[in-house]
Amino acid sequence: xxFVVTDNCIKCKYMDCVEVCPVDCxxxxxxxxxxxxxxxxxxGVCEPECPAEAIVPDTQPGLESWxxxxxxxxxxxxxxxxxxxxxxxxxQFDGVPDKLKQYFSVSPGRGD
Amino acid sequence: MISSxxxxxxxxxxxxxxxxxxxxxxxxxxxxxxxxxxxxxxxDWQPHLNKMYAFWSSVMLTTGRYKGNPVVKHLVIPGIxxxxxERWLALFNETCGELFDEGIGEEFRVKAARIAExxxxxxxxxxxxxxxxxxxx
Numbered sequence: 001x002x003f004v005v006t007d008n009c010i011k012c013k014y015m016d017c018v019e020v021c022p023v024d025c026x027x028x029x030x031x032x033x034x035x036x037x038x039x040x041x042x043x044g045v046c047e048p049e050c051p052a053e054a055i056v057p058d059t060q061p062g063l064e065s066w067x068x069x070x071x072x073x074x075x076x077x078x079x080x081x082x083x084x085x086x087x088x089x090x091x092q093f094d095g096v097p098d099k100l101k102q103y104f105s106v107s108p109g110r111g112d
Numbered sequence: 113m114i115s116s117x118x119x120x121x122x123x124x125x126x127x128x129x130x131x132x133x134x135x136x137x138x139x140x141x142x143x144x145x146x147x148x149x150x151x152x153x154x155x156d157w158q159p160h161l162n163k164m165y166a167f168w169s170s171v172m173l174t175t176g177r178y179k180g181n182p183v184v185k186h187l188v189i190p191g192i193x194x195x196x197x198e199r200w201l202a203l204f205n206e207t208c209g210e211l212f213d214e215g216i217g218e219e220f221r222v223k224a225a226r227i228a229e230x231x232x233x234x235x236x237x238x239x240x241x242x243x244x245x246x247x248x249x
Contacts, residue, residue, distance in 0.1 A: 001230050022170040022178040041182055042230035043171045043223060081179065 002040040002058050003047060005033055006066045009054035011093035011103050015083040017046035017055060028080040028109030029073055031087070036074035037067065052094050078111025119213045123172050125165070127211065131220070132164045135207040144199050152189050171223055183234045194236055194245045197228045 010032045017033065018026045025039035026046075035046075035055075047055045058067055093099065120127045136157065139145045153160050166178040186192060204224050208217040236245050 001226070001233065020170070020174045020176050022167060022176070023181055023183075024179055038234060039181065039183060040230070042226045044226065045171060045174050049174065 001042045002037040002067075002070075003035055003042065003044065003055050004037075004058050004063050004066045004070050005035055006054050006056055006063070007097075007099050008052040008095065009033055009050075010099035011087065011096075012052040012054070012090045014051045014086045014090060015080070016049045016051060018080050019083045020045045020049050021081075024079060024081045025074075026080050027074040027077040028111050029077050030105035030107035030109055031103060032105070033080065033109075034070040034073045034077065037071050039074075073106070077108045080109065080111050082112050084110075120211055121213045121216060123216060123219070125169060125173070127216075128168045128172065129165050131207060131211055132161055132168060134211065135204055136161060136164070138203045138207060139200075142199065142203060144196060145203070148189065148191050148196060151191070168220075171227075172220065183231060186231055186235055192235065194232055197232050201225060201228055 013028075013031055013033060015033065018024075022043060022045065023039055023041055025036045026033050027036060037058075042057070044057070047057070049055075056063065087093075093103075136149075139149055140157075163178065163180070167180075167182075169175045170178040201221075201224060205217075205221050208220045211217075212220065232244075237243055
């Protein structure tokens with residue numbers, strides 16, 4: 001079992017989660033973070049830390065495509081364990097529906 | 113043994129330290145777990161205990177004190193089997209009950225059970241076999 005990063009992380013990328021994660025299982029894309037499902041130990045520490053409420057347990061129904069996206073990009077994006085400034089326009093994008101289609105970038109982020 | 117009136121009703125670094133110390137004292141006396149742990153940690157236990165204080169501090173107090181990869185650490189432990197996780201949880205739950213009041217004890221137990229399940233999946237899950245695994249003693 002694992003936690004999964006979902007739509008509302010896109011273009012918000014607050015990164016509070018990476019500071020509290022005990023097992024460093026976050027990976028950074030250009031405008032989103034993902035969790036490596038084989039490294040996450042399901043401790044749940046990150047879930048309440050996310051200001052965008054984008055992190056959910058995989059026991060919730062309907063997450064198959066997000067699980068797949070997390071697993072896929074965790075293996076190619078760089079690891080991130082230290083928080084940086086969130087994007088300047090993060091607040092504007094917080095809560096915008098269906099960001100995956102319009103804004104998701106496959107490019108890797110900077111990482112640590 | 114701590115009397116029920118002295119049970120801790122909040123989570124603190126001090127409480128975590130007492131939990132970890134009491135729990136691993138039990139582990140080292142347990143006929144099933146002791147051989148596995150003593151082989152994995154043959155010398156001084158203090159560094160391991162320090163790591164466990166940091167781990168539980170990170171998990172229960174979100175302090176970010178622990179940074180590590182427990183899945184990889186557990187993968188290389190010789191003799192690790194699913195039924196040992198049950199034994200680990202039984203001892204851990206018992207220790208929580210001795211130290212903490214019902215509500216706080218339950219918070220620890222819920223986290224420990226989820227983390228154990230997650231480690232077990234990482235170690236033992238195979239798509240072609242039933243889950244949870246049959247006890248193999």
